[in-house]
Structures are given as C-alpha cells and as structure tokens.
Amino acid sequence: MIAAPRLSLSDGSTIPQLGVGTYKVPAEVTAGLVEGALAAGYRHVDTAALYGNEREVGEGLRASGLERDDVFVTTKVWNDDHGFDETLRAFDASAAKLGLDRVDLYLIHWPIPSADRYVDTWRALQRLQQDGRATSIGVSNFSIPLLERLRDETGVLPTVNQVELHPRFPQNALVDWDAANGVVTESWAPLARGGLLQEPLLAHIAERYGKTPAQVVVRWHLDRGLVVFPKSVSLERIRENGDVFDFTLDTEDHALIATLETGERTGRDPDLD
Ligand code: NDP
16 A cells, blocks of 8 residues: 655645646546545645646545545646636636645646746735635746745745656756755656656666666655656556655665756746746
8 A cells, every 4th residue: 555655845734745647647537547546545646727637636536435634636727827816716617627625735837937927826826725725835837036036025935846857857956945945846757757767777776676667766756855746547557656665765876866867858948938
C-alpha cells in the first residue's frame, strides 16, 4: 500500500508528497485510473480546468468511497480566466465539475506576464481561501521576480509553486529560493514526460536498488523534498511509480543524477508568454 508522507504548507495545512498527475489523461479513462490510484494508496490528485477531466476526477473520488478529508485535490485556473471576477467564476465551474464544495489547493496555472493580470488573479485566490472554498492557494510556472511581486503587492506568498522540474532541468536556484521563503516546490513533468527513462545511468542505479528507472526518478524528487505527481494512463505504472517508500538514494547517486542536467525543458518558458 502506497503511504506517502505529508509536507507542511505555510498556511498550516499539509500535502501528501506523492500524487497522480492527470494532464493528457483522456476523460473516458480518468475516473477508473483515479479510483485505482486511490485504492493503491495514493491520496493526492493533480488536475486543472485545462485538462478537461475534472468531472471524471470527481467521479473517481466518489467511486473510491474515501472520506473527502482523506483525499487532497488540486485544480488550476486557466490563462483565459485571469482577473478577479473571472477567476471566481472559473473556480465555481471547476468545483461544480469536481462535485466538491472546496478544493485542497487552487493554483494560477501560468502567470502570463504579458497580460499582467496575475496579481488580480492572486487576489481572487486569496478571497477563495478566506471563504473556505480553497484550503490552500498557490501558483504554477512562476519565476522568482513574479513571486516577489505577489509578496510585495499582496503581502502573501503562495504556499506552493508548481514548475517543470526533473533531472534534466532541476531548477536548483528556484528550489532554494522557495525553501528559504517557505514555498513548497512541486515538480511537473517529473519524468521529463518519459523521455528521461531511457538514460543508461538510471538503469544502472535502478538495478542496484532492484527498482525501475521511473522509481529512481520519483525517489530523486522525494529525497529533494519536492511534491511529485507522475502521470500514467496505466494503473500498473501508477502503482509502480508509488512503490518508492522502501528505499532512498544515497549522496553518490544524487551526484550521479546531477550529471543528467542539460537545461532542456519539455514545455515552454513561462517568462516568455
Ligand atoms: P510525466 O513526467 O509525469 O511523464 C508522463 C509520461 O511518462 C507519460 O508518457 C507516461 O506514459 C510515462 N510514464 C509514466 N510512468 C511511467 C513508468 N513507470 N514507466 C515508463 N513510462 C512512464 O509528465 P506530465 O507532463 O504528465 O507531468 C505530470 C503531471 O504534472 C501532469 O499530469 C499534470 O498533473 C502536471 N503538469 C502541470 C503543468 C503545469 O503547467 N502546471 C504542466 C504539465 C504537467 P503512459 O501514460 O503511457 O504510462
């Protein structure tokens, strides 16, 4: 049974360190995968309005039979809903699709600096938190200057910053800044969308632990204190990705994995939007 530890957030809440991602999980298989992941012991699901599967995530949650407070659900406001009123409406739509009165974590999906509406959007998230609709609030794809602006203009830093992060693109400076400022970093594309898993070095390390390359990479995130939610359309691989709580990588392995850094992203650079 997968039993992930929980990390503390700056607002006093906690978050399971491991979850399941749902980007590009087709709606027709989402409910079954979410139900299966929860049956395997996962307690955290990451979705977004953009993904088009919030309704089916909600179905999977209900099918699991778990109590609401036993599952941590994240969703996100999409780029064309930035702005105070727009964000409140977008939240209502997401909550209705999920079939939830409140979500555990609501994120600004991308900052879109060129539109310059992310501060108003952040104020809407603060309202949602005050109203008890979002237990915790955070952002995604924010660089340090944008985080500093949120703090300077609203007095409140996000509890989490969800960014692209994997051994090829480890985001060391941002992870350090987040940690120093009480922001939990979440890794999206933690497996570099699967591209990383063919690296011979990972196969070599995995063999020594009797694990798979994917498990070694998930463990790398956990060891670094990051929140991680790999995505798979296969329940077998979802279980595999969660079977990571019986080992840790040693310092030498971390040094070896650090050599995989290339600076390559799988997604776009959020500062350029
Ligand atoms: P991941 O790095 O999680 O990689 C997913 C890919 O890896 C899929 O092709 C999957 O294939 C494959 N895979 C998964 N597990 C295994 C395994 N054990 N062995 C071999 N292959 C495997 O990429 P994502 O982009 O999905 O990122 C994870 C989550 O992060 C998303 O689902 C989403 O929730 C979030 N995200 C957030 C973004 C943001 O802007 N905030 C942007 C992108 C993602 P298969 O499905 O066929 O098993």
